[in-house]
Amino acid sequence: MTTTDGGAGGTLPAALRTEALEQLLTERGLIDPKVLDGVITTYETNVGPLNGAKVVARAWTDPEYRRRLLDDGTAAIEELGFSGPQGEHIVVVENTATTHNVVVCTLCSCYPWPVLGLPPSWYKDPAYRARVVKEPRTVLSEMGLELDDDVRITVHDSTSEVRWFVLPERPAGTEHLSEEQLVPLVTRDAMVGVAKVVAP
Numbered sequence: 210m211t212t213t214d215g216g217a218g219g220t221l222p223a224a225l226r227t228e229a230l231e232q233l234l235t236e237r238g239l240i241d242p243k244v245l246d247g248v249i250t251t252y253e254t255n256v257g258p259l260n261g262a263k264v265v266a267r268a269w270t271d272p273e274y275r276r277r278l279l280d281d282g283t284a285a286i287e288e289l290g291f292s293g294p295q296g297e298h299i300v301v302v303e304n305t306a307t308t309h310n311v312v313v314c315t316l317c318s319c320y321p322w323p324v325l326g327l328p329p330s331w332y333k334d335p336a337y338r339a340r341v342v343k344e345p346r347t348v349l350s351e352m353g354l355e356l357d358d359d360v361r362i363t364v365h366d367s368t369s370e371v372r373w374f375v376l377p378e379r380p381a382g383t384e385h386l387s388e389e390q391l392v393p394l395v396t397r398d399a400m401v402g403v404a405k406v407v408a409p
Contacts, residue, residue, distance in 0.1 A: 249327065257326015260291045261374065262395035264324055265406075269379045270388045279303060282374060286324060295372060296323035302365060303376040304402065309360050310375050311349065311402030313341045314367040321372035325397055332401065342366070352403045375400050380408040 234240045264286055268275040278285040282301035286292065299321050302310040314320065315338050320328040331337050331352075341348045345362045349355075356362065365373040377399040383391060398404035 257322060257324065258395075258397035258400070259392070260289075260326075261321075261324035261397070261400045262392045263289060264291070264374075265376060265395045265400065266388045266391035268376055269383075269391055275376075278376065286374075291323040293323045295319070296321050298370060299324070299372045299374050300365075301374045301376050302363070304378045304405075306378065307360060309349075309356055309362050309402065310365060310373075311341060311345055311362065312365050312367055312373040312375060313338055315339070315342060316368070319367040319369055319372060321367075321374050324374055325400060329397070349403060352398075354404055375402040377402075377406045380406050382408040 231240070231242070231245065235242050264278065267289065268278050274285060274288075277288075278301050282299040283292075283297065285301075286296070286299055304310055314332070318328045318333040320332065337348065342364050345364050346356060349362070367373050377395065379391075380394070383394070386394075394406050394409065396404055396406065399406045
């Protein structure tokens with residue numbers, strides 16, 4: 210199916226083509242939308258973010274790994290077995306008590322899939338992409354993250370060449386927890402920089 214939309218190439222955008230294909234396959238009984246939604250949810254919220262959480266927990270408990278992660282994110286992440294498309298060049302930045310990093314892709318939705326899975330819908334939303342660059346403190350507040358006025362916020366724009374990944378600040382009161390116990394605390398949103406990790 211080719212439809213002219215006036216743009217280069219004369220085809221519908223990939224998202225519309227995908228939606229049409231899904232509808233066609235569903236109508237013919239070849240796929241179950243509930244199963245497909247389950248697969249998407251798994252990659253959007255479980256598998257990918259779990260990989261990232263393992264990276265963060267290792268960095269929190271292993272100072273040498275943390276140093277390697279901040280020096281060369283891609284190589285350090287590959288040490289844990291996480292690599293692949295959308296993860297060829299990952300730069301890691303660290304949140305601290307005085308510095309907060311947040312990630313956006315202003316052009317589309319570039320995202321480090323090997324460690325975060327599929328990007329959430331709000332990350333792809335044009336409002337988030339435009340506003341977080343201009344008014345990050347306000348956008349973070351609207352998303353439930355209140356930062357003190359003296360915390361410096363840096364917005365990192367992911368591109369097709371570089372994906373950014375946030376190493377969240379380790380919450381106080383977790384010093385006694387093991388690497389394995391820390392993993393479930395780390396959320397996808399904290400690794401994008403729109404939330405903090407909360408102690409149990």
